[in-house]
Amino acid sequence: MRDKVETAYLEAKQLYERHGVDVEAALRKLAGIKISLHCWQGDDVRGFLRRGDALGGGIAVTGSYPGRASTPGELRSDLELALSLIPGKHKVNLHAIYADTDEDVDLDELQPRHFRGWIDWAKQNGLGLDFNPTLFSHPKAEDGFTLSHSDPAIRQFWIDHCKASRRIAESFGRELGQPCVTNHWLPDGYKDTPVDRWSPRARLREALDDIFADEIDETYNIDAVESKLFGIGSESYVVGSHEFYMGYAMSRGKTICLDAGHFHPTEVISNKLSSILMFADRLLLHVSRPVRWDSDHVITMDDELLEIARELVRGDLLPRTHIGLDFFDGSINHVAAWVIGVRNMQKALLRALLEPVEQLKRIELERDYTSRLALVEEFKSYPFGAIWDQFCRQAGVPVREKWLDEVKRHEKEVLQPREAGRGTP
Ligand SMILES: C[C@H](O)[C@H](O)[C@@H](O)C(=O)CO
Numbered sequence: 142m143r144d145k146v147e148t149a150y151l152e153a154k155q156l157y158e159r160h161g162v163d164v165e166a167a168l169r170k171l172a173g174i175k176i177s178l179h180c181w182q183g184d185d186v187r188g189f190l191r192r193g194d195a196l197g198g199g200i201a202v203t204g205s206y207p208g209r210a211s212t213p214g215e216l217r218s219d220l221e222l223a224l225s226l227i228p229g230k231h232k233v234n235l236h237a238i239y240a241d242t243d244e245d246v247d248l249d250e251l252q253p254r255h256f257r258g259w260i261d262w263a264k265q266n267g268l269g270l271d272f273n274p275t276l277f278s279h280p281k282a283e284d285g286f287t288l289s290h291s292d293p294a295i296r297q298f299w300i301d302h303c304k305a306s307r308r309i310a311e312s313f314g315r316e317l318g319q320p321c322v323t324n325h326w327l328p329d330g331y332k333d334t335p336v337d338r339w340s341p342r343a344r345l346r347e348a349l350d351d352i353f354a355d356e357i358d359e360t361y362n363i364d365a366v367e368s369k370l371f372g373i374g375s376e377s378y379v380v381g382s383h384e385f386y387m388g389y390a391m392s393r394g395k396t397i398c399l400d401a402g403h404f405h406p407t408e409v410i411s412n413k414l415s416s417i418l419m420f421a422d423r424l425l426l427h428v429s430r431p432v433r434w435d436s437d438h439v440i441t442m443d444d445e446l447l448e449i450a451r452e453l454v455r456g457d458l459l460p461r462t463h464i465g466l467d468f469f470d471g472s473i474n475h476v477a478a479w480v481i482g483v484r485n486m487q488k489a490l491l492r493a494l495l496e497p498v499e500q501l502k503r504i505e506l507e508r509d510y511t512s513r514l515a516l517v518e519e520f521k522s523y524p525f526g527a528i529w530d531q532f533c534r535q536a537g538v539p540v541r542e543k544w545l546d547e548v549k550r551h552e553k554e555v556l557q558p559r560e561a562g563r564g565t566p
């Protein structure tokens with residue numbers, strides 16, 4: 142007996158097939174796309190090392206929703222719940238401050254053994270790991286500069302931290318049998334207009350060259366660099382701007398990371414993907430949602446998310462793009478934030494995979510712009526939801542908003558007692 146999910150799926154499938162869309166192939170493709178879940182959504186970017194240090198680097202988390210994780214075990218069990226509500230096999234993206242160790246170790250001394258707990262857990266759960274050196278929330282980053290600092294000793298500390306991070310990432314890649322993407326983001330910049338824009342950039346270029354001088358096989362570790370237009374306290378000048386890293390990555394064979402929240406308010410990254418991948422081998426995305434500023438809101442299925450997904454599909458760019466999420470909303474349930482974000486990313490990709498791309502491209506070449514607009518608009522209301530439901534069903538995860546029941550149960554049984562156990566701060 143067919144149930145409602147399957148009946149709706151078969152009806153929807155027929156509609157897509159009339160336009161030559163291979164729905165089963167689309168689902169197979171979607172099942173193979175890994176999304177990197179950023180661990181820092183789980184605890185408001187606090188981490189486990191040097192817990193006394195406030196969040197720095199010109200980024201901010203607002204909200205104090207109860208139950209954020211405060212130990213590696215809590216964070217992993219929250220991630221396990223999120224992953225059980227999301228179809229497919231994915232990756233988890235760690236920052237260096239999430240080391241799982243009782244040792245009092247500073248960032249420049251970190252070693253793979255400090256992440257043993259994460260590696261074992263990833264193996265047990267069939268997950269990949271990505272990594273980030275943490276160049277913020279530390280006394281040596283307090284004046285807003287790290288790798289471009291004018292003091293050679295401070296610069297060296299951060300160079301050593303990034304080198305240590307790449308060795309940790311390499312061990313992830315070796316142990317887990319899939320490459321770890323290590324993203325380098327640093328907050329360096331000035332609040333007000335600088336006199337000398339050149340020297341910090343020259344120092345950053347030199348520091349990065351030093352960090353990347355140690356050859357690491359890309360089978361295990363892929364280095365990425367992430368630009369930013371401005372941060373809180375670096376409104377006038379950021380050393381690692383988009384142009385800086387475009388030049389750096391292209392000239393050094395490194396991967397560019399585009400964060401959707403790191404550009405001018407009306408500037409979108411979707412329009413950059415085909416240009417960058419025309420010349421670069423691969424790309425890393427930090428899919429985020431800036432609201433008025435780089436506010437890192439949970440991604441919704443808005444026009445830009447759909448356009449990013451369409452670009453990746455229409456240009457056949459998925460095999461060369463690593464998709465990571467980057468938002469941190471402390472005002473809602475931390476597990477729900479992951480689930481909403483990843484499921485939205487996947488739904489946007491599914492919608493793109495269900496478009497009659499070849500037909501649309503042909504129409505465009507024929508300059509039939511009327512049909513192009515008509516079909517693209519009509520396809521927006523095609524029943525992709527029925528295909529998505531079947532995808533969730535096949536993957537053994539809750540269909541539609543049923544996942545919220547699990548999150549609410551967990552909140553009651555785990556998060557509320559966890560928060561109560563912490564007592565009054
Ligand atoms: C915590 C992350 O490294 C951070 O969000 C970075 O990727 C960024 O986007 C900073 O604005």
Ligand SMILES: [Mn+2]
Nearest residue numbers: 367400427467
């Ligand atoms: Mn980012």
